[in-house]
Amino acid sequence: MFNSAVLESVSDINLxxxxxxxxxxxxxxxxxxxxxxxxxxxxxxxxxxNQLRQAKGQPRIDTKKLKRSVAFYFGYAMVAKGIALQKMGDYTAARDCIEKYTELGWIYGLDVEGQADVAHFRMLARANTYVLDLLEGKMDTLPEYVQFIHQSEEEELLPGIITILEAAIKYDYNVDWALKEFQPTLDSLDGNYETDANIRYYIDHLYLMALYNLKNANYSNALNISLKALGMSDKLKDDTGYKKLNALFVSFSVHATKDQLEAYNVLNNKILGRVLKDEKGIMYDGSSFVSAR
Structure with a gap:
């Protein structure tokens, strides 16, 4: 007889x-x-x-409805929890999560996909250990982390830059040399990402780049980066990023040039015009409301 809780877990896992x-x-x-x-x-x-059923010689529960391997879900759950704990500043608990996905080879019956997922999470464990070291102020590990990013998959670039910037901002550390190494690749990014997670990374790296420049009194660069990020946030429909960037630009607008203020106003007028496009009986001509009748 099937365990109803197990059946429910099968249907819930992808969700x-x-x-x-x-x-x-x-x-x-x-x-x-x-x-x-x-x-x-x-x-x-x-x-x-399933392990219990196999030991008893009973039919195993069909896992074909899972989109990924069993190892993926074990690892993904702990990576996500670890990231959340890291963002909340609980680095000790985040390290406990890393331990749980450092080695997932104990999972029985893994196929080729499952073994690849085990290797992937092993790499993520190494990366996220560097992340916590830097966020705890161990800046002597930065050269090693930069080398690790160079040698890693492309998906590690933006999370890596975010970590470097977060640590630099937190500990007043100059990381210009590290950013310069990745600048050609960063310049080639156009923000055309397919997933919400990638969009989050892309916008956040621009937000932190602006913060880093502001903290170093590079106001012109910071506001130019903010304007670029605001435009990309709007394009990618990233409301979370837009709110942070808008607050950042407004708070430091006293340092903005006339051209920067004009670019900011043009963007907001465009957004307002789009928002009001479907409103009945009203139109926005760029400077005032006019009747659509």
């Missing part, structure tokens, strides 16, 4: 994974921790039940 991605894009760290725990419990329940 919980999608929910984690959504909460990451919204930067809701408490929700991420809650959902990550549910995902880990669900995949653990499924895995343990």
């Amino acid at each position: 919980l994974t999608d929910m984690l991605r959504a909460e990451f894009s919204l930067e809701d760290w408490d929700a991420m921790i809650h959902i990550a725990d549910k995902l880990y419990l669900s995949i653990r329940t499924l895995y343990d039940e």
Whole structure:
């Protein structure tokens, strides 16, 4: 007889994974921790039940409805929880999460895809250990981390830049040399990303780049980066990023040039015009409201 809780976990696993991605894009760290725990419990329940059935010689529960390997869900749950804890400043708990996905080879019955996922999470564990070291002020690890990013998959670039900038801002550390190494690749990015997570990384790296420049009194560069990021946030429909960047630009607008203020006004007029486009009986001509009748 099938365990109803296990059957429910099978149907929930893919949904919980999608929910984690959504909460990451919204930067809701408490929700991420809650959902990550549910995902880990669900995949653990499924895995343990199948191990028990195999030991008893009973038919295993069909996992074909899962979009990824069992190892992926174990790792993804702990990576997501670790990131949320890191963002909340609980580095000790975040390290505990890293330990849980450093080595997932204990999972029985992994196919080629599963083995690849194990290797991927092993790499992420190394990367996120560097991240926590830097965020705890161990800036002597920066050269090693820069080399690690160079040698890693492309998807590690933006999270790596974000970590470097966060540590630099937090500890008043000059990382110009590190940023310069990645500048050609960063300049080639156009923000055409397909997932909310990638959009979040792209906008956040611009936001932190602006903050880093502001903290170093490079106001012109900071406001130019903010304007670029505001335009990309609008294009990519990233409301979370837009709110932060808008507040940043307005707060430091006293340092803006006439051209920068004009560019900011043009962007906001464009947004307002688009928002009012479908309003009945009213139009926006760029400077005032006019009747559409």
